[in-house]
Amino acid sequence: MRRLPNVKEKVEFPTKGWSYSYDGNILIFMSGIDFSCNQLTGKIPSKMGNLSELHSLNVSHNNLTGSIPTTFSNLRHIGSLDLSYTNLNGSIPSELTELNTLVVCSVAHNNLTGKTPDFKAQFATFNEISYEGNPHLWTSIT
Structure with a gap:
C-alpha cells in the first residue's frame, strides 16, 4: 500500500471567478x-x-x-x-x-x-x- 506524504501546505486555487483554499494532504490530489x-x-x-x-x-x-x-x-x-x-x-x-x-x-x-x-x-x-x-x-x- 502506498503511503501518502504528510503535506502541511496551504494553497489558494482560483477557478471560474472563485478562489478556494485548501490545505493538508488533499493537495497531492489537486490539479x-x-x-x-x-x-x-x-x-x-x-x-x-x-x-x-x-x-x-x-x-x-x-x-x-x-x-x-x-x-x-x-x-x-x-x-x-x-x-x-x-x-x-x-x-x-x-x-x-x-x-x-x-x-x-x-x-x-x-x-x-x-x-x-x-x-x-x-x-x-x-x-x-x-x-x-x-x-x-x-x-x-x-
Missing part, C-alpha cells in the same frame, strides 16, 4: 490548469486529453480556433471544464458525456454547430447558460 485570458491562438492541442488526472481546465477568453478535441473524453477526473469565449467551432464531441465527474461545463459564446450531446449523466445537469452564444448550436433544453 488544475487555468489558461484563461492569455490571448492564446490556434487549436487546442489534442494531447491535452492525455492529462487524465486533471480536475479543472479553463481556457476561456482566448482566441482559440478549431474544434473541441475528442481526446477530452480521457479527462476522467475533470470536475470543471471552461471552454467559453474562445471562437471554437464544430460540434461538441458526444464522447464528453462519458465524463461522470464533470460538475461545471461551459462552451458558451463560441461558434459551435450541430446538436448538443445527449442529456444523460452529468450533461443532464447543465442548463442553457452552458451553451448560450452559439447561434448554430441546437439544444433541446427548455
